[in-house]
Every structure is written in C-alpha cells, then in structure tokens.
Amino acid sequence: MALMVVGLSHRTASLGVLERASFDAAAAEEVVEQLTASPHVDEAFVLSTCNRVELYCDVSRFHGGVADVGDALCRRIGLGADELGEQLYVHYEDAGVEHLFRVACGLDSMAVGESQIIGQLRGALRGLHERGLAGGTLDRLLQNALRVGKRAHSETGLDxxxxxxxxxxxxxxxxxxxxxxxxxxxxxxxxxxxxxxxxxxxxxxxxxxxxxxxxxxxxxxxxxxxxxxxxxxxxxxxxxxxxxxxxxxxxxxxxxxxxxxxxxxxxxxxxxxxxxxxxxxxxxxxxxxxxxxxxxxxxxxxxxxxxNSAVADDLRSVRTIVAEEVAAHAASLRAADVAPTVVALRAQARHVVEAEMRRLASRVDLDESTRSEVDRTVHRIVEKLLHTPTVRVKELAEAPGGVGYAAALRALFDLEVGTSGAVTLPGDAPLSGTVADAVGRVS
Missing domain, CATH: 3.40.50.720 (NAD(P)-binding Rossmann-like Domain)
Known part of the structure; x- marks a missing residue:
C-alpha cells in the first residue's frame, strides 16, 4: 500500500470550484465509504477547508486510486474529468507525505504560517478513530503531521x-x-x-x-x-x-x-x-x-x-523541519516493513527450541526443575544469538533501500511472511495475534 493525495486548492482552482467541492462531515463520510469500498483504496480521509479540498488515501494501485478519487471529486463538484483534471494535483508516496507536512505547517496556506489547519487535521484524525482506523497507515501519518505542525510553530517564528x-x-x-x-x-x-x-x-x-x-x-x-x-x-x-x-x-x-x-x-x-x-x-x-x-x-x-530578514530564516527552518520529518517518516515505514520478518525469525527460533525440548523430554528423563533450567538456558542462548542480527536489520532497514536486508533475512532463514504479517511455520497454522502485538517484544 502507498499514500496518494488528490486535491485542489486556491493555487489551482477557482473559488467557485472550491465552494462546490467543499465537504461537510456527512459528505466526507459518504465519499470515504465509497472509496474504501473500491478494490484500490484501503483507508481514506478528507481535508476540506476554505481554500483546499484534498483526499488522502492508502492505495494498492496508483492509477486505479487516481481514477477512483477523481471520479468521486467529479461527482461531488459536478464537472467532467477533462474540465476538473486541469485543476487537480496528485502527490504520491514521499511527495504526498511532504505535501501534508507542508500543509500542517501552514506553508501551503493562503496566509503563510496560519495555524487553523492544525485543528482541521485533528478533526480528520478523530474521524479515522471513529471509523475504527486507529493505528493504521493514515492514523500514523496524521499523528506525525500534527507533530510537524507543532514543531514548526514552537521551534521557529513562523507565526x-x-x-x-x-x-x-x-x-x-x-x-x-x-x-x-x-x-x-x-x-x-x-x-x-x-x-x-x-x-x-x-x-x-x-x-x-x-x-x-x-x-x-x-x-x-x-x-x-x-x-x-x-x-x-x-x-x-x-x-x-x-x-x-x-x-x-x-x-x-x-x-x-x-x-x-x-x-x-x-x-x-x-x-x-x-x-x-x-x-x-x-x-x-x-x-x-x-x-x-x-x-x-x-x-x-x-x-x-x-x-534577509528573520522571517526568511524561519521559513527556511520550517522547510528543514519538513525535510527531516519526511525522512524520519519514511524510515519508520521501512522499519515497520521489516518488523514482520523479525517477528517471523523469532517465532521460528521459538518453534525450533520448543520442538527440540519436546524431543529431549521424550529421550531423557528429566525432573521438572532440571527441565525448566535447561529450557531457560536454551532460550537465553537463542535470544542472545538473535539479538544483534534483529537489532541490526531494523537499523539497516531505516536507511533508503534498507528493505533489501529484510528480504535477505527471509531468504537465509527460509521465512514465510504473509501480506497481512501472519507468520507461517512448517507444519503449523499461522500464529495468532497481530504483528503489532509482537513488535513491542522485538529488541
């Protein structure tokens, strides 16, 4: 899945078009339901203000997502795709993240530095939570955008x-x-x-x-x-x-x-x-x-x-904050991508230890105290052996192109990780629980 932003603003569209495109809460909820029912959009939220209307979506296909969102806006505004298309802009993946962070700071506003957008982003976040999407891709994105906006206003003189x-x-x-x-x-x-x-x-x-x-x-x-x-x-x-x-x-x-x-x-x-x-x-x-x-x-x-004024310096500082936060957000996504692999490796290790302990119990008569001590010792050995590679692969994954390390780990240890993050072990059903539950336990 990937972030896609489709919208129009005071920079691209007439005031009349922006007025027709404006979404109230009910209309926003309706279009989100329509979009997430399509095969290309997993999550979505609408950001509608006096000078912009933007749809943020987590999509599986770029062209399919653009078509779905474009159709929704055309229906809302009552214009054909040819006429509206000239007034729309599309941002994808990191460019979409950067755009939202600029919006959150007020850099893209008609009144540069205005902070009203922070409240509107909070409203979008509440909408996601009300739809049960807390912890999802767009939830994390909005949380980060709010932090970026607060940094811009607290660390610079942007106001x-x-x-x-x-x-x-x-x-x-x-x-x-x-x-x-x-x-x-x-x-x-x-x-x-x-x-x-x-x-x-x-x-x-x-x-x-x-x-x-x-x-x-x-x-x-x-x-x-x-x-x-x-x-x-x-x-x-x-x-x-x-x-x-x-x-x-x-x-x-x-x-x-x-x-x-x-x-x-x-x-x-x-x-x-x-x-x-x-x-x-x-x-x-x-x-x-x-x-x-x-x-x-x-x-x-x-x-x-x-x-050459302090304001110009502040604007440069805000742009630097945005660039830093875009890079940090991308790194966090790459780290999240590698988490299922780390969970799978640790799950495989536990599976091997438990199998070997069962084999040992069937061949050697051990009292309960001795068996428990052997079991703890073997688990400690495995944990120590896995600690460095699992920590290191997460560090490496945060760098651009780092997802290749996770792929190498999967190949070396013959790990199978499903698209949902489920871990499959030989002869077993997928492990219960979510990857998010296990990530907190990963060193």
Whole structure:
C-alpha cells in the first residue's frame, strides 16, 4: 500500500470550484465509504477547508486510486474529468507525505504560517478513530503531521510570517502616502490573512473599510476592528476614497483590474494610491503598476524586502523541519516493513527450541526443575544469538533501500511472511495475534 493525495486548492482552482467541492462531515463520510469500498483504496480521509479540498488515501494501485478519487471529486463538484483534471494535483508516496507536512505547517496556506489547519487535521484524525482506523497507515501519518505542525510553530517564528508581510507592506506605503495614522485603508477579503491585515492597520491608527463578496463575513471583520463593511459592488468608489488598498481574497482572476483602478484614480488626480496585493493567485492586475499615481507591490516584491530578514530564516527552518520529518517518516515505514520478518525469525527460533525440548523430554528423563533450567538456558542462548542480527536489520532497514536486508533475512532463514504479517511455520497454522502485538517484544 502507498499514500496518494488528490486535491485542489486556491493555487489551482477557482473559488467557485472550491465552494462546490467543499465537504461537510456527512459528505466526507459518504465519499470515504465509497472509496474504501473500491478494490484500490484501503483507508481514506478528507481535508476540506476554505481554500483546499484534498483526499488522502492508502492505495494498492496508483492509477486505479487516481481514477477512483477523481471520479468521486467529479461527482461531488459536478464537472467532467477533462474540465476538473486541469485543476487537480496528485502527490504520491514521499511527495504526498511532504505535501501534508507542508500543509500542517501552514506553508501551503493562503496566509503563510496560519495555524487553523492544525485543528482541521485533528478533526480528520478523530474521524479515522471513529471509523475504527486507529493505528493504521493514515492514523500514523496524521499523528506525525500534527507533530510537524507543532514543531514548526514552537521551534521557529513562523507565526510572525504573515504579520511581517503586513509590516513590510506598511513600510512600503509610508513613503507614498505619508504618515499612516489617520489614513483610510480598504481591505479586500475577509479570510485569515485579511483579518491579520485589518487588525494590524487598525492598531496603526488607520480607518479600516472591509470589502468582501460575503457581506456577513465582511461585517464581522469590520466590527472586530472598529471599521466599516462595504459590498464588492462599491469597490470602485471605495478604491477612489482610500489611501491604502490591501487585497488578499485568494480568488482566481483579478479582483482589481486596470479599468477599476484607472477609473478610481480619475477622482483623485492629486493623491497617490498605494496597493498591496497579498493574494496568491494575484488579486490585482500587475498592469495597474503602469497607471500614473498608482503604486503596487505584491508578494514577490515584499518577499525581496524580507529575503534577509528573520522571517526568511524561519521559513527556511520550517522547510528543514519538513525535510527531516519526511525522512524520519519514511524510515519508520521501512522499519515497520521489516518488523514482520523479525517477528517471523523469532517465532521460528521459538518453534525450533520448543520442538527440540519436546524431543529431549521424550529421550531423557528429566525432573521438572532440571527441565525448566535447561529450557531457560536454551532460550537465553537463542535470544542472545538473535539479538544483534534483529537489532541490526531494523537499523539497516531505516536507511533508503534498507528493505533489501529484510528480504535477505527471509531468504537465509527460509521465512514465510504473509501480506497481512501472519507468520507461517512448517507444519503449523499461522500464529495468532497481530504483528503489532509482537513488535513491542522485538529488541
């Protein structure tokens, strides 16, 4: 089995498609049941947020799994495979693990470093446990992802990444419009990044106006910062009245195009307008920068401002954490793969000892005390002989390509390990219990 991720996000799909693809709890449970009933998917969970919908699956066949998950998304969204396919991305095995760990850290979020995703991952984990999948492949993956996310936020200054972008934008705005306190700021969008922007601007003494396609969300944000909410239909008039415009909606397509900004500038020929585009994809048409009186900065420009800052160092540190954890997760999977072989070797050794002790008992008359002492001595000898090779094969298995050592051990000792981890000994039925039960006893 192998991990496969199929999804779409603010980076690849339009807001309308993301809205149609959104899963509530009931829909997520339904699609998971459908997928796990297929022959290619063993486990699955859905991660559905305001800017991404992703299905994580433990699959036996890559192409079959992609087809099953793609069909499920097409049915959910109501689009054909040809149309939806261009907006989907697929990650497999280690690439899928890396993607989830980046998501857990907030590196793949619209507002870089946001921590809300941690709660959503916990919800996915609860869903797995409610379906009786605790201890499975995806359970271990989610547990690790949560740990990675916590490491990123506790060991680095990632939480400050979004705030630093806003600070950098304000630093760029001051030379254009002058002292910011008392100025009028228009915030386009009402998501996590917009909330951060609005809060920072309000604290700096600006009059904040919030425009959003959903009036209720705009009103909630505006009320929280002592500002005012407006409809997107009023965008042209609000741009004309503002000194500073910050847009971060995450919509596909330009929210502020050249026509809107050019028209707004006609009402303010003597006042420069500063615009900061913090969205990905861009909210503001880059050609706006060519308009007289308009000063536009985007994430790329602000990124250059922060290139040598502590935030950039934090982002590099988080990427390092992700790389380390991906390698550690892969090593743990390889170690888990070798565990059934180690269990089989020890089971075979016990089988041989018990057979020989029965043979000895049939040929030599030993009292109970002597027989027990001989039995313990033989078992200690076998345990000591097996200790080094079993510990070493687990260590070797954690390195890339290490599964070959387990295969060599199986060949050398003629071990038979079934796909379920059951151990078969000559003349015996498979041993009872799970491999997981025995792993804890392996040195």
């Amino acid at each position: 400050a990444a979004g705030a630093s972008l806003v600070d950098a934008a304000m630093a760029r705005a001051t030379p254009v419009v002058g002292e910011l306190a008392g100025r009028r700021a228009l915030v386009v969008g009402a998501g996590a990044m917009s909330a951060l922007v609005a809060t920072t601007l309000a604290r700096a003494g600006l009059d904040v106006i919030v425009a959003n396609r959903t009036p209720d969300r705009a009103q909630r944000l505006a009320s929280a910062v002592g500002g005012r909410a407006v409809a997107l239909d009023d965008l042209r008039a609000e741009v004309a009245a503002a000194d500073l415009v910050v847009s971060c909606t995450g919509a596909v397509g330009h929210v502020l195009d050249v026509a809107i900004v050019a028209s707004a500038l006609l009402d303010r020929p003597e006042r420069p307008l500063f615009l900061a585009d913090l969205a990905l994809p861009r909210d503001v048409d880059p050609d706006v920068a060519t308009l007289p009186g308009a000063h536009l900065v985007d994430l790329e420009g602000l990124g250059r401002d922060l290139a």
